Amino acid sequence: MNTASAKKVRKAVFPVAGLGTRFLPATKVIPKEMLTVVDKPVIQYAVDEAIEAGIEHFVFVTGRGKGAIEDHFDLAYELEATLKARGKTAEFEMLKASRPAAGAASFVRQQEPLGLGHAVWCARDIVGDEPFALALPDMLIHGKRGCFAQMIDTYSKHGGNIIAAEEVPHEHVNRYGVLALTEDLGNQTHRITGMVEKPKIEDAPSNLIISGRYILQPEIFAKLETQKPGAGGEIQLTDAMIALLAEQDFFSYRFEGTTYDCGDKIGYLAANVAIALSRSDIEPKFRPVLEKLIRA
Numbered sequence: 001m002n003t004a005s006a007k008k009v010r011k012a013v014f015p016v017a018g019l020g021t022r023f024l025p026a027t028k029v030i031p032k033e034m035l036t037v038v039d040k041p042v043i044q045y046a047v048d049e050a051i052e053a054g055i056e057h058f059v060f061v062t063g064r065g066k067g068a069i070e071d072h073f074d075l076a077y078e079l080e081a082t083l084k085a086r087g088k089t090a091e092f093e094m095l096k097a098s099r100p101a102a103g104a105a106s107f108v109r110q111q112e113p114l115g116l117g118h119a120v121w122c123a124r125d126i127v128g129d130e131p132f133a134l135a136l137p138d139m140l141i142h143g144k145r146g147c148f149a150q151m152i153d154t155y156s157k158h159g160g161n162i163i164a165a166e167e168v169p170h171e172h173v174n175r176y177g178v179l180a181l182t183e184d185l186g187n188q189t190h191r192i193t194g195m196v197e198k199p200k201i202e203d204a205p206s207n208l209i210i211s212g213r214y215i216l217q218p219e220i221f222a223k224l225e226t227q228k229p230g231a232g233g234e235i236q237l238t239d240a241m242i243a244l245l246a247e248q249d250f251f252s253y254r255f256e257g258t259t260y261d262c263g264d265k266i267g268y269l270a271a272n273v274a275i276a277l278s279r280s281d282i283e284p285k286f287r288p289v290l291e292k293l294i295r296a
């Protein structure tokens with residue numbers, strides 16, 4: 001791709017239509033993306049990351065029972081008016097800053113949870129003919145600078161499709177999409193030559209995995225349109241990216257930050273502890289409690 005013609009990334013897609021079976025019974029009524037890490041829903045971390053990267057439009061691919069997500073990103077008129085009337089300015093400003101402006105959020109229903117690839121395809125009409133950021137909100141990435149902001153820098157330089165990557169222990173590669181790389185382009189960026197979804201450990205091309213953040217070109221939608229179900233009987237995004245790899249550049253970017261898989265109980269608990277310890281308003285009181293718990 002000619003980087004000079006790389007179009008600006010204005011939209012971000014958040015697939016939030018999964019069933020969250022690993023978190024039952026909590027997710028019977030509450031969408032798993034609304035479970036809180038310290039005092040913010042998991043989905044808000046991903047949206048804040050997109051806001052930091054300059055994203056202008058937020059597309060949520062939802063399903064039945066996910067109405068709380070729409071409400072969360074709407075204006076809570078009575079609440080905000082009450083906060084204002086009671087002089088709770090900090091809380092009021094925080095709520096205001098954390099929701100997209102009027103008309104800057106779209107919600108589309110996946111109708112059936114047929115897989116991540118299918119969820120992304122459901123956003124095709126809203127995304128249209130432009131590159132877009134894609135976040136799997138379960139993957140909470142914590143660091144000084146948001147992962148999307150870092151990826152947009154890489155995209156401005158190389159164009160094409162960018163995949164956030166990180167290393168995992170080799171014995172865990174069968175749980176993820178795994179990358180094959182060549183050509184070190186500097187600044188933690190490599191050209192991707194292949195990828196495979198949930199490979200057998202012995203077949204994995206590396207221990208570098210796709211970690212839940214992407215910048216993709218709109219041609220991915222045509223690939224998803226005809227994509228047959230893959231691993232787990234689901235329509236896999238990785239399979240459609242493999243098809244697009246024959247026609248377009250893909251680059252991996254090893255971001256700075258730590259990933260917590262909040263779709264998994266251990267990852268979710270770790271995210272709560274790590275973020276609590278990183279917050280100056282919580283850490284001094286929380287650390288002694290945590291230390292006591294660990295000693296017990």
Ligand code: UTP
Nearest residue numbers: 015016017018019020021022113114115116119
């Ligand atoms: P997961 O496989 O982690 O989500 O999908 P899940 O199916 O909700 O989780 P479990 O395994 O039953 O606990 C990763 C992301 O893709 C979305 C999910 O909402 C999550 O953000 N997703 C997955 C969809 O939007 N639609 C799907 O059909 C599948």
